[in-house]
Amino acid sequence: MNRITLAITCAALFGLASCGTPAERCETRVSAEQRNVARLLQEVEMNIARGYAWEDTAANATGFRFCAGGFRGGHGRLGLGYSSCYGGPDTMRKRVAIDPAAEMRKRDALQKRLAALSSQGAAQCAARYGAAG
Numbered sequence: 576m577n578r579i580t581l582a583i584t585c586a587a588l589f590g591l592a593s594c595g596t597p598a599e600r601c602e603t604r605v606s607a608e609q610r611n612v613a614r615l616l617q618e619v620e621m622n623i624a625r626g627y628a629w630e631d632t633a634a635n636a637t638g639f640r641f642c643a644g645g646f647r648g649g650h651g652r653l654g655l656g657y658s659s660c661y662g663g664p665d666t667m668r669k670r671v672a673i674d675p676a677a678e679m680r681k682r683d684a685l686q687k688r689l690a691a692l693s694s695q696g697a698a699q700c701a702a703r704y705g706a707a708g
Contacts, residue, residue, distance in 0.1 A: 596704070598701065598704035598705060601699075601700035601703065602696075602697055602700050605692060605696035605697060606696075612692060623673075623675060623679065623682065626673070626675075627670045628673050629668050629671070630671045631666050631668055632666065632669060633665070633667075
């Protein structure tokens with residue numbers, strides 16, 4: 576077996592070993608969902624405490640900008656110069672009014688979802704796929 580075949584075989588075996596069992600993948604999905612729900616819950620609670628929410632909007636960035644950069648001149652010399660480059664879209668944050676009652680309902684629903692994921696998520700994975708390992 577040559578070195579390239581050995582390297583490909585080792586990489587394939589490592590890739591298969593890192594996939595995990597179905598139970599481990601289920602638990603990974605549940606914990607990712609818990610983190611996502613917890614992040615959303617924290618955002619909603621901060622909106623309620625502030626009385627408004629932040630919204631990111633894309634601002635139109637038309638035209639070109641001047642960008643400074645280096646270049647190689649003739650005979651390998653370094654130089655400085657300006658060129659036009661597209662800066663891409665800009666995002667702006669603005670305050671948005673919230674409906675406190677709707678935000679509180681959203682908070683309550685997220686709290687229930689997080690509690691359900693915390694108490695039943697791993698148990699459902701174990702029931703569906705058996706114990707990990």
